[in-house]
Amino acid sequence: MPGSAMHTGNLPATFTSFVGRQAELGEISRLLLTARLVTLIGAGGVGKTRLALEAATVSAKTFPHGAWLVDLAPVREPAAVAGVAATALGVPDPGARTVLEQLAGYLAERRALIVLDNCEHLAGACAELAKTLLSAAPELHILATSRHTLAVTGEHVFTVQPLHPDDAVALLRDRGAAVRPGFQVGEANRDQAARLCADLDGLPLAIELAASRLRTLTVEQVADRLEDRFGVLTSGSPTALPHQRTLRGTVDWSYELCAPAERLLWNRLSVFAGGFDLEAADGVCAGDGIEEREVMDLLDRLVGQSVVLTTETEGLPRYRLLETIREYGRERLAASGEEERLLLQHRNYFLVLARCIAEDWYGPGQVEALGRLRAEHPNLLSALDCDAAPRVRLALVAALSFHWCVGGFLSEGRRQIDRALAAATEPTPERGRALAIAIWVAQAQGDLAAVDRWLDELAALSEQLDDRWMGAQVIGFRGLSAYRQGRPEESVSRYEDAMTASKALGDKLGAVAWLHALACGQAFAGDPRAAETGRQVIAAFEASGERWGRAQVLMALGHNAWARDDREAAKALTRSALESMRGFNDYALTARMLELLAWATAADGDHGQAARLLGAASALWRDVGTSVSAFGPQMAEYHEHCEQAARKALGPAAYAQELAEGGRHDTPGRAIQYALGHGPATWAAGTGPLTPREREVADLVAKGMSNRQIGSRLGLSPRTADRHVQNILGKLGFRSRAQIAAWWSTTQVPTD
Numbered sequence: 001m002p003g004s005a006m007h008t009g010n011l012p013a014t015f016t017s018f019v020g021r022q023a024e025l026g027e028i029s030r031l032l033l034t035a036r037l038v039t040l041i042g043a044g045g046v047g048k049t050r051l052a053l054e055a056a057t058v059s060a061k062t063f064p065h066g067a068w069l070v071d072l073a074p075v076r077e078p079a080a081v082a083g084v085a086a087t088a089l090g091v092p093d094p095g096a097r098t099v100l101e102q103l104a105g106y107l108a109e110r111r112a113l114i115v116l117d118n119c120e121h122l123a124g125a126c127a128e129l130a131k132t133l134l135s136a137a138p139e140l141h142i143l144a145t146s147r148h149t150l151a152v153t154g155e156h157v158f159t160v161q162p163l164h165p166d167d168a169v170a171l172l173r174d175r176g177a178a179v180r181p182g183f184q185v186g187e188a189n190r191d192q193a194a195r196l197c198a199d200l201d202g203l204p205l206a207i208e209l210a211a212s213r214l215r216t217l218t219v220e221q222v223a224d225r226l227e228d229r230f231g232v233l234t235s236g237s238p239t240a241l242p243h244q245r246t247l248r249g250t251v252d253w254s255y256e257l258c259a260p261a262e263r264l265l266w267n268r269l270s271v272f273a274g275g276f277d278l279e280a281a282d283g284v285c286a287g288d289g290i291e292e293r294e295v296m297d298l299l300d301r302l303v304g305q306s307v308v309l310t311t312e313t314e315g316l317p318r319y320r321l322l323e324t325i326r327e328y329g330r331e332r333l334a335a336s337g338e339e340e341r342l343l344l345q346h347r348n349y350f351l352v353l354a355r356c357i358a359e360d361w362y363g364p365g366q367v368e369a370l371g372r373l374r375a376e377h378p379n380l381l382s383a384l385d386c387d388a389a390p391r392v393r394l395a396l397v398a399a400l401s402f403h404w405c406v407g408g409f410l411s412e413g414r415r416q417i418d419r420a421l422a423a424a425t426e427p428t429p430e431r432g433r434a435l436a437i438a439i440w441v442a443q444a445q446g447d448l449a450a451v452d453r454w455l456d457e458l459a460a461l462s463e464q465l466d467d468r469w470m471g472a473q474v475i476g477f478r479g480l481s482a483y484r485q486g487r488p489e490e491s492v493s494r495y496e497d498a499m500t501a502s503k504a505l506g507d508k509l510g511a512v513a514w515l516h517a518l519a520c521g522q523a524f525a526g527d528p529r530a531a532e533t534g535r536q537v538i539a540a541f542e543a544s545g546e547r548w549g550r551a552q553v554l555m556a557l558g559h560n561a562w563a564r565d566d567r568e569a570a571k572a573l574t575r576s577a578l579e580s581m582r583g584f585n586d587y588a589l590t591a592r593m594l595e596l597l598a599w600a601t602a603a604d605g606d607h608g609q610a611a612r613l614l615g616a617a618s619a620l621w622r623d624v625g626t627s628v629s630a631f632g633p634q635m636a637e638y639h640e641h642c643e644q645a646a647r648k649a650l651g652p653a654a655y656a657q658e659l660a661e662g663g664r665h666d667t668p669g670r671a672i673q674y675a676l677g678h679g680p681a682t683w684a685a686g687t688g689p690l691t692p693r694e695r696e697v698a699d700l701v702a703k704g705m706s707n708r709q710i711g712s713r714l715g716l717s718p719r720t721a722d723r724h725v726q727n728i729l730g731k732l733g734f735r736s737r738a739q740i741a742a743w744w745s746t747t748q749v750p751t752d
Contacts, residue, residue: 002746009066010088011057011115012311019174020048020167028055028158032113032141033062036134036155038374039119039144042160044324045247048145049117051160056115056143063141065110073118073323074273074378076385078125083412085114085129087377090667092587092624093410100129102411104136106623107420109138113123119146127152156435162202169193171204172219175211176286189219195705196223205324207249212306213257231626251328254305265288265298266307269334270329271346274378275313277322283349313375342389347383350376351392354399361402362512364545367583373403384416391422398433405437405444406548408585413441427700432461433471443484446630451481469510472501476514479521486632488525495521512540515548523556530560551580555593562600562638568738570600578672585598590668591620594675595628595639602642607649615662616671623666633655697724702744 021279031038032055040048053069060067070088075081082100086093091106093099114133118125123193128152130142134154144150149157152454161170169185172193176183185193200206213222226249255263268285269276276284281299286292299319308319321329333339353376357369373380380400384393397413397420404413417438435458442450455477462470479494495518502510519537522530534557542548558573574597581590594617602610621627629636647655665674693714700710711721728740 009056009060009063009068009113011053011060011067011069014053015310016178016283017174018050019171020163021051021054024051024158025055025058028052028143029059031156031158032059032143035154036140037130037142037144037150037152037154038156038158039146039150040158040160041146041148043203043247045145046160046162047204048160048409050204052115052117052143052145056113061111063111063113064113067113067115069115071117071274072122072126072383073326075122078122079120079415080269080381081125081129084378085116086414087374087409089114090585092585092620093408093412097625099411100132102625104133105625106394107133107140108139109136109139112137113141113143116142116144118145119150120148123148123150126150157693163197163204163207165194165197165202168197168200168207171207172197172211173567175208175306176214176219179215183214185219192218192220194225196226197224198248198565203247203250205322206247209250209254212304214253214608215304226250247324251325254307255328255332258302258305259305259686261290261294262298262301262305263332265295266325266329267333267338268329268342269302269308269321270321270326270333271339271342271382272321272379273732275311275375276379277316277375279320280349280376280379281319283352284345284386290336301587316372316375318375331459331553343386343417346379346389347386347388347392347396350380350383351396351399354380354396354403358399358402359509361388362509362516362541362544362546362549365405366546366548370402370407370584373407374398377403377409381412381416384420390420391426391428393420394424394428394430394434395419396435398430401437401440405440406584406586410441410444414445417441427464429465429467432458432465432467435461436470436473436477439473443477443480446484448481448484450478455481468501468505469507472498472505472507472510472514475501476510476517480517483521483524488521489527491527492518492521512549515540516553519553520556523553523560526560526563530557547580548584551577551584551593553587554580555589555596558593558596562596567600567603568736571604572739575599575676578675581668582672583669585668587620587624587668588626591617591624592628592631592635594671595621595635595642597675599638599642602645607646608654609744611646611650611655611658612662613675614643614646615637615659616665616674617662618659619666620665620671621670679731694724694728697721698728698740701725701728704741 028038028040028051040052042048056067056069066089068089070085072081072084075084082098082103086099086103086106089103089106089329091103093102097105102429116126116130123146126144126146130144130150130152133140134142135243149155162168169190173183173185176185196210197207200210210222210226217225228705255266258266265281269281271284272280278296278299282292282295286295290298299308303310303319307325308321311318311320330339333342354373357373361369378397380403386393386397397417400416401411403409404417417434421431421434421438430552435454439451439454439458442454444447458470458477459474461467462474475494476498479491479498482488482494483491495514499511499514499518502514515533515537519530519533522526522533534553537553538550541547541553554573554577558570558577561567561569561573574593578590578597581593584590594613598610598613598617601613617628627636628639646658650658662674665671696714697710700713705713707721707725708718710716710725711718714721716724725737725740729736
């Protein structure tokens with residue numbers, strides 16, 4: 001089992017206290033020590049999810065690789081269950097294997113706890129997921145919640161009962177005090193509180209909804225009103241289970257106590273899957289009875305009534321509805337005749353969001369944009385399920401290109417693109433744009449047969465529609481295919497043609513994308529123009545605040561320097577590339593950078609650090625399901641040479657130990673932090689800690705001037721010039737003037 005406790009999991013922070021159930025909590029925690037699948041079953045609203053999350057939190061220290069929540073409430077397709085689980089755990093999605101195989105491989109050597117929440121509507125798929133993962137990962141434990149068992153061999157079933165009367169009253173007191181400071185349950189109202197909780201059958205959800213009314217009503221008033229309501233419900237629905245009558249009655253009552261505008265917002269919020277933010281609520285729910293300026297106030301009121309919960313995803317403040325509340329609102333929305341219109345508004349909102357992110361991609365905020373899309377992933381899948389206008393679905397899958405290819409959703413992207421293309425076969429511009437993204441996804445997956453098939457279709461479609469944008473994409477992607485097939489010179493020529501065609505069309509995004517590809521292609525091909533093209537691209541990306549493409553160009557230039565035996569430049573450029581990759585969860589790209597840094601480090605004689613870097617890269621390759629050899633035979637040769645040199649220098653046992661030490665850093669973020677923590681700090685030129693004067697000195701160092709010459713040029717004494725050089729070395733963590741020169745000459749932003 002790799003490493004030590006590195007993961008923390010994704011269990012959500014709780015905003016309310018956990019009341020009662022201490023005996024149940026202890027029993028579930030003990031079960032999790034030995035039982036590998038524990039399923040909490042019980043009626044809706046009985047508190048299965050909260051109990052499971054509390055048990056997972058209490059048990060988290062037992063699982064060094066994290067306790068992870070997989071919320072299945074918004075999922076409708078059984079085929080999507082494995083993908084949702086992989087997304088929740090942050091498992092890389094290279095698309096080379098099925099998601100389930102990738103997830104099983106990722107967990108195989110990890111001791112982790114997964115909370116599968118809300119399994120009842122996907123019981124078969126959840127059972128299959130549990131069986132596969134538990135078979136593949138001997139240290140994995142699963143805690144599931146469902147209204148019925150999963151029927152898996154070895155499953156331990158724990159029935160969650162309603163709260164004990166004393167705990168029920170304690171919960172009412174706790175939640176009542178939250179909405180009305182000073183509220184207490186004492187001699188004067190204890191009997192009424194007990195009666196109210198008994199009428200609510202001890203269901204935590206029902207009690208919390210009722211407690212929200214204690215802001216304006218007494219316990220006795222709430223109990224009296226609920227008692228009347230339940231009498232009507234019981235006579236009207238004699239076949240319903242008591243818990244179902246109670247919960248439905250409580251939600252009915254809460255709904256009727258809402259103002260008309262609050263009810264309307266409740267209904268409309270039910271179209272969101274997994275959660276939403278204020279901007280989305282404004283964009284989807286405003287209009288026809290709700291002014292946009294009213295949404296925030298109405299939302300705040302629903303939070304105060306325990307209808308809407310506050311939460312956080314990807315560090316972003318968000319809201320969500322409990323599934324029971326969401327289903328209720330969806331029923332009301334359907335009955336109102338608004339459902340179809342709201343679903344279209346929901347889809348159109350996320351189409352605009354995806355397009356804005358795609359159009360602004362080559363600029364600042366890329367990490368934040370990917371985080372936003374990750375947070376909205378359930379909503380994006382829901383929007384893609386909208387059956388209206390298949391051409392719009394094509395537009396949405398195309399607009400999500402960076403979500404699929406950079407955000408880590410290759411397999412899901414491929415599935416959605418295939419589905420969208422199959423549903424809209426007409427020769428349209430939307431199909432052409434979707435085909436272009438399909439080609440990108442297939443290229444990333446290494447599915448060259450699909451690439452060729454779709455490239456041929458896109459070429460034919462561009463001629464049929466006389467669409468020059470499609471033609472430019474065909475040229476560029478044929479270049480990418482040429483590179484993958486070992487023809488780098490051809491790839492460079494095609495990238496140049498694609499960039500020229502994009503510029504002629506006024507397609508700025510396309511021109512930047514193919515210039516970016518050209519810079520990388522020239523560097524890997526050993527083209528003498530690589531350094532100049534690379535400087536141009538880096539200058540443009542520096543000016544715009546772009547980081548993802550800049551990291552790729554820096555890595556490519558580092559590889560070019562390595563191929564020319566310029567180790568100092570190779571290391572400086574690769575560290576700058578890793579610095580630029582902070583925040584991106586790109587396993588394969590980070591692993592390639594670590595490999596390159598390891599090769600250069602070994603060549604400098606630091607075989608221990610080289611072995612640790614290879615170990616970190618190996619952990620990333622393992623989890624992404626590929627190796628450096630996938631990027632060409634030359635890469636594999638460099639890796640083998642580095643590995644042999646390190647093993648010979650250290651000895652087999654020490655080499656294995658260093659490799660394992662590096663393997664502890666098994667996510668891109670930790671690997672980058674480790675690599676940069678054991679070498680010079682990296683900064684792109686024009687940024688970082690250098691003062692304007694120090695940047696002038698760095699420029700002159702790169703031009704080969706001595707300290708005396710620098711002082712003469714800048715009107716400084718040699719001693720002052722020397723002090724500036726020493727400051728630069730210290731700030732950048734470099735050891736020699738050659739490193740300053742390599743860093744500056746390759747990453748400087750031209751001033752002319």
